[in-house]
Amino acid sequence: MERISLAHGSGGRLSHELVNTILKKHFTNSYLDKMNDAAIVPGSPSIAVTTDSFVISPLFFKGGDIGKLAVCGTINDLAVSGAEAKFLTVGLIIEEGFLISDLEKIVASIAETASEAGVCVVAGDTKVVEKGNADGIFINTTGIGYVKNHTVDPAFIQSGDLILVTGTIGDHEIAVLSEREGLQFDTPVISDCAPLNGLIDEFFMQGVKCMRDPTRGGVGTTLNELARQAGVCIMIEEEKLPLQSGVEGACGMLGLDPLYLANEGKSLVVVSPEAAEDVLERMHRHPLGINAACIGKVLDNEEPGLVLLETVFGSKRIVPMLEGEHLPRIC
Amino acid sequence: MERISLAHGSGGRLSHELVNTILKKHFTNSYLDKMNDAAIVPGSPSIAVTTDSFVISPLFFKGGDIGKLAVCGTINDLAVSGAEAKFLTVGLIIEEGFLISDLEKIVASIAETASEAGVCVVAGDTKVVEKGNADGIFINTTGIGYVKNHTVDPAFIQSGDLILVTGTIGDHEIAVLSEREGLQFDTPVISDCAPLNGLIDEFFMQGVKCMRDPTRGGVGTTLNELARQAGVCIMIEEEKLPLQSGVEGACGMLGLDPLYLANEGKSLVVVSPEAAEDVLERMHRHPLGINAACIGKVLDNEEPGLVLLETVFGSKRIVPMLEGEHLPRIC
Numbered sequence: 308m309e310r311i312s313l314a315h316g317s318g319g320r321l322s323h324e325l326v327n328t329i330l331k332k333h334f335t336n337s338y339l340d341k342m343n344d345a346a347i348v349p350g351s352p353s354i355a356v357t358t359d360s361f362v363i364s365p366l367f368f369k370g371g372d373i374g375k376l377a378v379c380g381t382i383n384d385l386a387v388s389g390a391e392a393k394f395l396t397v398g399l400i401i402e403e404g405f406l407i408s409d410l411e412k413i414v415a416s417i418a419e420t421a422s423e424a425g426v427c428v429v430a431g432d433t434k435v436v437e438k439g440n441a442d443g444i445f446i447n448t449t450g451i452g453y454v455k456n457h458t459v460d461p462a463f464i465q466s467g468d469l470i471l472v473t474g475t476i477g478d479h480e481i482a483v484l485s486e487r488e489g490l491q492f493d494t495p496v497i498s499d500c501a502p503l504n505g506l507i508d509e510f511f512m513q514g515v516k517c518m519r520d521p522t523r524g525g526v527g528t529t530l531n532e533l534a535r536q537a538g539v540c541i542m543i544e545e546e547k548l549p550l551q552s553g554v555e556g557a558c559g560m561l562g563l564d565p566l567y568l569a570n571e572g573k574s575l576v577v578v579s580p581e582a583a584e585d586v587l588e589r590m591h592r593h594p595l596g597i598n599a600a601c602i603g604k605v606l607d608n609e610e611p612g613l614v615l616l617e618t619v620f621g622s623k624r625i626v627p628m629l630e631g632e633h634l635p636r637i638c
Numbered sequence: 639m640e641r642i643s644l645a646h647g648s649g650g651r652l653s654h655e656l657v658n659t660i661l662k663k664h665f666t667n668s669y670l671d672k673m674n675d676a677a678i679v680p681g682s683p684s685i686a687v688t689t690d691s692f693v694i695s696p697l698f699f700k701g702g703d704i705g706k707l708a709v710c711g712t713i714n715d716l717a718v719s720g721a722e723a724k725f726l727t728v729g730l731i732i733e734e735g736f737l738i739s740d741l742e743k744i745v746a747s748i749a750e751t752a753s754e755a756g757v758c759v760v761a762g763d764t765k766v767v768e769k770g771n772a773d774g775i776f777i778n779t780t781g782i783g784y785v786k787n788h789t790v791d792p793a794f795i796q797s798g799d800l801i802l803v804t805g806t807i808g809d810h811e812i813a814v815l816s817e818r819e820g821l822q823f824d825t826p827v828i829s830d831c832a833p834l835n836g837l838i839d840e841f842f843m844q845g846v847k848c849m850r851d852p853t854r855g856g857v858g859t860t861l862n863e864l865a866r867q868a869g870v871c872i873m874i875e876e877e878k879l880p881l882q883s884g885v886e887g888a889c890g891m892l893g894l895d896p897l898y899l900a901n902e903g904k905s906l907v908v909v910s911p912e913a914a915e916d917v918l919e920r921m922h923r924h925p926l927g928i929n930a931a932c933i934g935k936v937l938d939n940e941e942p943g944l945v946l947l948e949t950v951f952g953s954k955r956i957v958p959m960l961e962g963e964h965l966p967r968i969c
Contacts, residue, residue, distance in 0.1 A: 313963045313966045314962045314963040316966065317966075318853065318854025318900075318960065319854075319859050319898075319959050319961060319962070319963070319964075320959040320960060320961055321962075341791075342867065343792070344688060344715040344716075344719050344851065345686040345687060345688035345716050345718075345721060345781070346686065346687050346688070347685070347686050347721075347785055347789075348684070348687060349683070349684060349685075350681040350682045350683050350684055350784075351681045352680070352681050353678060353679070353681055354678070354679055354680075354681040355679075356676060356677050356679060356727060356782060357676035357677070357727070357761050358727035358729045358763050358778070360729040360730070360731050360763055360778060361765075362731060362765045362767050384675040384676050387675050387676075388674055388675050388676035388678070390676060394687060396688070396780050397689070398689045398690065398691040398729075398778045398780075399691070400691050400693060400776055429687055430687050430688050430689045430780075432690045432691050432778075434691045434692075434967075435966070436773060436966070436967060437966060437967075439770070440772065440773040441771065441772055441773070442771040442772070445731055445765075445767075445772075445776065447729045447763075447778035447780075449727050449729075449778075449780035451782065452676070453681075454678055460672075461674070519675060520675065522649065523648060523653075524653070532654075532673075536673065567650075627651070628654065629648055629649065629651060630645075630650060630651055631645045631650070632644045632645040632647070632648040632650070635644045635647070635648075635766070635767070636767060636768075
């Protein structure tokens with residue numbers, strides 16, 4: 308059999324065969340192997356929980372695929388919350404007729420990324436819907452982590468704090484866009500899709516007040532969320548935004564604002580001015596942080612909830628949340 | 639605006655508006671209200687984790703809807719694993735054009751069922767796909783529970799143990815089937831969709847070896863899983879299977895075997911012979927257990943992994959796992 312049939316989602320013999328041939332090959336650990344209705348795993352006094360569904364199109368793109376993305380997206384939400392990512396659940400919704408070879412590639416990618424990041428896939432579920440009622444495959448991952456000693460929260464943000472970003476922005480969205488539309492750039496853009504827990508371990512210290520990964524909605528929308536939650540005004544400087552040339556070129560050509568482009572391997576980090584240099588240095592030491600930069604600061608005596616941009620020409624403008632939809636199904 | 643648009647899944651302004659107008663109204667608690675990338679919740683030394691996606695069609699049926707089902711399905715997986723259901727995550731994948739009023743009905747149903755069952759929705763995610771790339775709405779729920787003192791495991795099953803079921807079988811599948819196909823029965827069949835944690839609390843005691851909820855694949859497939867995992871042979875008696883008359887009639891008319899019909903509010907329970915009477919009595923005391931019955935036992939000296947049925951005529955036949963697909967998208 309080379310394609311997924313409805314019977315693979317029946318809960319009956321073919322469901323078990325799919326689990327035994329494809330899924331068990333890639334996912335094996337003492338929790339999952341029990342094949343009970345729930346996995347029993349060691350806990351911790353305080354745990355972090357996050358969930359995300361992934362509906363990206365196309366499923367395979369430069370720098371990753373939906374499987375890698377589904378792992379990174381959830382691990383990163385745990386990591387920026389100051390938690391050590393430990394366990395992952397994976398829910399697959401597959402369209403009838405989907406190639407089993409593609410499913411296996413995606414499953415292998417989930418397993419590989421989880422293993423690299425040191426997290427364990429402990430529970431899963433597979434549903435199949437009739438042809439035409441889904442688009443290939445959708446994946447939900449839910450992550451559980453142990454909360455670290457040092458906590459982060461937007462409430463800790465205060466005026467004078469600095470805004471760092473761990474690297475170039477917009478890479479993921481431009482990579483997916485170029486894949487989808489068949490665009491060619493002089494410098495090919497590769498998605499930044501990566502698990503951030505290793506990088507964050509490197510610089511997570513006193514003085515780090517808050518972290519957030521600017522995925523859908525981009526840096527612009529994420530900073531708006533932070534400014535509102537913290538009740539502060541944030542100003543960023545256009546000329547300090549790290550952009551790789553391919554992304555800059557694509558934005559110019561297509562009229563896109565890099566502030567709204569989705570990232571899948573970057574974090575915004577709000578730090579106290581005292582800690583900023585040390586944190587930035589630690590970021591630069593890690594392969595995923597070599598392009599880290601300070602892009603702005605939290606202002607005194609300005610309207611709370613506002614995000615401002617100082618343009619390369621020295622003028623200032625308000626950065627609102629993303630309006631409408633840039634590119635559907637970017638993650 | 640009365641329908642979901644792609645911009646509701648952008649992560650930008652309309653996503654925030656959807657969260658603020660529809661979701662926050664129904665879901666509010668100290669964990670979720672922080673609106674951070676991950677919720678920080680109290681843990682426990684040993685936690686149970688389970689995940690399920692729900693793609694049922696139709697979304698609304700007699701006795702429930704996809705929202706209620708998504709909560710019950712996951713809570714029940716925790717409950718039958720011997721865990722106290724505590725936290726739930728909810729991931730929504732919505733088709734562009736979906737009625738916001740239907741979304742709100744479903745969200746209200748999730749919130750109401752979770753509240754009844756005493757679990758807290760602590761994290762969520764919403765994605766929107768283009769019209770024609772999903773079928774209305776798909777929901778993933780992931781559940782986290784605290785493991786109770788007394789543990790259950792298929793490995794504890796031994797010959798002589800008895801097989802109980804907490805009530806009539808097949809109600810959910812016949813209710814959905816009749817809804818989908820517009821069938822009318824003399825006695826209307828209502829889905830058994832319900833959270834089982836209250837009932838299980840009532841009878842969870844020494845002597846209860848293993849529990850499992852016979853959802854997709856039904857009692858027949860679930861008993862096969864148990865027999866294989868435990869390495870035992872299970873024999874059930876046809877005349878002891880609790881069936882409501884509407885389900886019996888529908889099975890006769892449509893040629894369906896009730897052993898393969900999905901249930902969403904029932905559990906199979908394997909108990910020691912000493913505890914069986916007490917456990918059954920406790921089941922009968924709870925509104926969800928009034929039709930509980932002993933339906934079979936674990937045999938000595940028979941082929942491990944085998945499930946046998948003693949028919950009403952006294953003959954015996956093997957009960958295999960469900961072959962093919964009964965009814966797609968039953969849950």
